[in-house]
Amino acid sequence: MLKVENASRTFNNGLAGFKDLSFAIQEGETVGILGTSGCGKSTLLRVLSGLDAGFEGDIVLASLGERPIGMIFQEPRLMPWLTVKENILFGVKDKKSVDVQEYLNLVGLSEFGNHFPKDLSGGMAQRTAIARALIGEPSVLLLDEPFSALDAFTKMQLQDLLLEIQEIRSTTMIIVTHDIDEALYLCDRILILGGQPGRLEGKLSIEEAKPRDRGDSNLAAKKAKILDVLHIE
Amino acid sequence: MSVKTDVNEIFEVKEKKAIKVNSEWKKVKGFALGLIIPAVLLIIWEVAVRFSLLDAYVFPAPTTIVQKIIELANEGTLWGHVGVTFYRVAVGFLAGMVAAVVIGSVVGYFKWFEQLMDPLIQAFRSIPSLAWVPLFILWMGIGEASKVMLIAVGVFFPIYLNIVSGIQGVDRKLIEVGKIHHFTALQTVRRIIFPASLPSFLVGLRSGVGLGWMFVVASELMGASQGLGYLLVVGQNTYSPELIIASIILFALLGKATDFLLKTLEARALKWQDNLQNQF
Structure with missing residues (x-):
């Protein structure tokens, strides 16, 4: 590998x-x-x-693959001007081809798709970062x-x-x-x-x-x- | 040992609706509080003029000033003056902003361009903008061009400085996220650098508009046949302080209106910011 x-x-x-x-x-x-x-x-x-x-x-x-490497940093590094959903989709080229909700569910943030990072706790922000890294299927x-x-x-x-x-x-x-x-x-x-x-x-x-x-x-x-x-x- | 809990139970998200009514009320209260001192001062002023404690020839009563504004409006000349002044500020502001956005973005993004251009721009910045007036009048005559140019120069610097510092202050960590996603330079600019430097750009716009109003007064005092600044000169030459104060009040209203417009825009565009203003 x-x-x-x-x-x-x-x-x-x-x-x-x-x-x-x-x-x-x-x-x-x-x-x-x-x-x-x-x-x-x-x-x-x-x-x-x-x-x-x-x-x-x-x-x-x-x-x-298209995105061989996914990375999760020590800090969540979310874009503060994007909602959780948009942050997860940040690196995705064809946004219609993926089901964001699936990834929200996966990291346990089903209800928080439309929140901004400022409303998230540290753990939730890191969950978002995990979803963002996973959605590229690295x-x-x-x-x-x-x-x-x-x-x-x-x-x-x-x-x-x-x-x-x-x-x-x-x-x-x-x-x-x-x-x-x-x-x-x-x-x-x-x-x-x-x-x-x-x-x-x-x-x-x-x-x-x-x-x-x-x-x-x-x-x-x-x-x-x-x-x-x-x-x- | 495995810790499993439903996230939704553990984390609480700020309950928005309950607070909303409360915050509306707070806003009204805060607004009313700010009106108390101006209202008291106006009443004292009016009373002092009515009882001849202040000389009406020097310090006309607020009602006289309001009458003057209404009179101008009825004559129909007011809209011409306001319109011309507003037009000059708008054109000068747009010109200054476009120049600042173009030059500021390149200076902020390319280190070598900053080294090339910034010393020169900083040198120009240290010239008090009003010092340009005689030169602009010499070059462009006393018409619109020199006025708009002066306003554009005044507007340019605050916007330029804020754009440059906004771009240079973008968090390297966010740019790395773009690199992980194989962003091109253009994508990085559009999707990370632009939104990240937006707050500072908007601050620049607001101080730019403030300076725009300042310089339109200067340029109209120098020589104009129409405009609020021209009314100031007329008021001085005809010994009518109510006309001067009326124009000052109109300037204040216009300045406040444009600032309010930008402030609303700012609040809309930056509702994601984690600051004191967005707490409710």
Whole structure:
């Protein structure tokens, strides 16, 4: 689906960004990218999404559709002058060919299509952003710390929403996060980045069936392992 | 542990209808409150003139001024004066606005064009616009062209400055959303930059109109045979303060009317804004 080979993108004379990353992602897989701040996680997503073209190495994306990449940022980034419905349709070329209501229902905003972003809570705004990314039916959905600005409860709701969407549409997802619990709850595989510039420090597969129990002891053991890789006691 | 809740139950959206009646009443109350001081001052003024505390030759009573306006209206000359002044402001405003929109958009969007043009424009801006008057009269005579030109110059700068800062202030994060959707430059301008800089453009329009009215007075004082500014000069030369104050009041009404028009337009176009004004 997506193959990255020896990709590097560094700033500040090679002290920030990431270096020599190689990994591959299968179709339908949810991959988490974990790492301490400054290890180039977000830079990696910017490179994958095409926002940052100044990288070295190879990135190969299979099955290029009309909009191969969907992106969800840390902030919702809605256009404040458009209603929820118009925001979801923002990047759609043929607006009649899609059923917005279906996407409103999918993210649980059935009644809010005609509201402006100023009337939405943080969680609802992020739901709108999720619908906007999904409506292009991307081959890969990139999420850059999507829930880090939300409170704990909204965060859990949206994580469950993401699992639901994953189940219904089997979207391939790459989630950058610094929340180890989130990565363990959502991902099939976790890549751990570390150092400055960031390199691949570890890989971890999580076979437990989803939805998982947030308090699972196996997950707790994996969390300890991740903390160990990240050199955090 | 899985948290599942119906979104509609958890989130509340501002209930619009219930508040509406309340806010209408609040508006009326606020409006009435603003009328109290002007009304009291008018009454004191009228009374002071009637009891000869103020000299009517210097300070005519409000009723005298209203009579003067009615007299002018009955004579039929009032509409000519108002019309000519309004026409000058409208043409000058349109000319200044079009120039500001074209130059401002290019300066705001292309960094190199800003570096090329902005120093020159800033230099011109530091010239007090009234200083152009003699030159414009020399170049274009005392007719309409020099008047409209002066108004256009006055209107140009506030609109230009607001457009440039509006465009340059567009959130990079929103532009990135466009990039993710593979927008062309034109699409980015039309669908992100234009609406995002609209608030600042409208602010520019409002201050532009204000300056337009200011400069029409200046240009009509310099030499005109018709217009409200001309009435000011006539009033001065014929020792009739009621004519001067009548024209001032007409200027105020016209200025207020155009500003109100733009304010309404602004409120319509910007109802999406998350600010104090849109709370109800």
